[in-house]
Amino acid sequence: MASSPVGPTDASKTPRYAGLSTFARLPRIEEVESTDIAIVGIPFDTGVSYRPGARFGPEHVRASSRLLRPYNPAQDFAAWDTVQVADAGDIAPNPFNLKKAVDEVEVAATELGERVEQILTIGGDHTVAYPLLKAINKKHGPVAVLHFDAHLDTWDTYFDEPITHGTPFRRASEEGYIDQTASMHIGTRGPLYGKGDLEDDARLGFAIITSEFIEEEGVAAAIERIRTRIGDKPLYISVDIDVLDPSHAPGTGTPEAGGLTSRELLRMIRALADLNIVGADVVEVAPAYDHAQVTGIAASHVVYDIMTAMAQVIDRSRKAAE
Numbered sequence: 001m002a003s004s005p006v007g008p009t010d011a012s013k014t015p016r017y018a019g020l021s022t023f024a025r026l027p028r029i030e031e032v033e034s035t036d037i038a039i040v041g042i043p044f045d046t047g048v049s050y051r052p053g054a055r056f057g058p059e060h061v062r063a064s065s066r067l068l069r070p071y072n073p074a075q076d077f078a079a080w081d082t083v084q085v086a087d088a089g090d091i092a093p094n095p096f097n098l099k100k101a102v103d104e105v106e107v108a109a110t111e112l113g114e115r116v117e118q119i120l121t122i123g124g125d126h127t128v129a130y131p132l133l134k135a136i137n138k139k140h141g142p143v144a145v146l147h148f149d150a151h152l153d154t155w156d157t158y159f160d161e162p163i164t165h166g167t168p169f170r171r172a173s174e175e176g177y178i179d180q181t182a183s184m185h186i187g188t189r190g191p192l193y194g195k196g197d198l199e200d201d202a203r204l205g206f207a208i209i210t211s212e213f214i215e216e217e218g219v220a221a222a223i224e225r226i227r228t229r230i231g232d233k234p235l236y237i238s239v240d241i242d243v244l245d246p247s248h249a250p251g252t253g254t255p256e257a258g259g260l261t262s263r264e265l266l267r268m269i270r271a272l273a274d275l276n277i278v279g280a281d282v283v284e285v286a287p288a289y290d291h292a293q294v295t296g297i298a299a300s301h302v303v304y305d306i307m308t309a310m311a312q313v314i315d316r317s318r319k320a321a322e
Ligand SMILES: N=C(N)NCCCC(=O)O
Pocket: 049, 050, 126, 151, 153, 165, 166, 240, 242, 253, 254, 284
């Protein structure tokens, strides 16, 4: 872009607790000439199987993101100096009809994707990953999905319904949006419906790094496996905040004991900054069960580190084109 990017409201001039909420107090998309990375909320939770409330996730993550600062030392990168990041507001799909809702998300994400380089979504329940992958498929073809979650989310139906927050990656795999040789779940744990769940999941193209593996072998070993499987394939990152232990993320709809720490999750995300990231979502923040923004802050930092990694991807490709 010609002019330098518009950054967030200056916290040394306007206190960070003042003003309307955008992610990290960044400008709204209408306020800038062109946008490289759009942060967009999807307040939606009609797909949940247990505790509702993820429809209030986007506003909670935005409110919990006010303390973020411009320079990310963990990636040695200042995203907002380099690319234009803006808050694109919310995609607000039909709350009463799941089929209509996923179609609306797909259309809105496709349109937004034509205007910006990358979209980083704040959910919303995990249902939204299905239409988001459908939209990204039109731009990039099948993508490697790196899915951080306590759950597989490759189940078939609930109450005979195919579109739910427990089924997005099965639908996406069946419809050909994911690269079945390069996709993975990270942080999986907890009870399943049966052993067949794992067989179905493998058939749908996912490898698994369990929460237990990370405890036993360590984060470095997990990173090594992720990098080997994904390589330079176009990469979509989907983070269900329930991948974190409930002590790190109580504010979510289907919590499972024995999860990751926020430190482990952030370290894995930072290690992916040189991969070919093409899109991401952070979902399942349900503020009614949160306390002191514990979950909101964890989610806002996950968004921040993914955003920084995305900005590095854009910066690299611009430098290579020069
Ligand atoms: N995507 C999330 N968070 N949860 C899926 C759990 C589906 C179930 O109740 O079996």
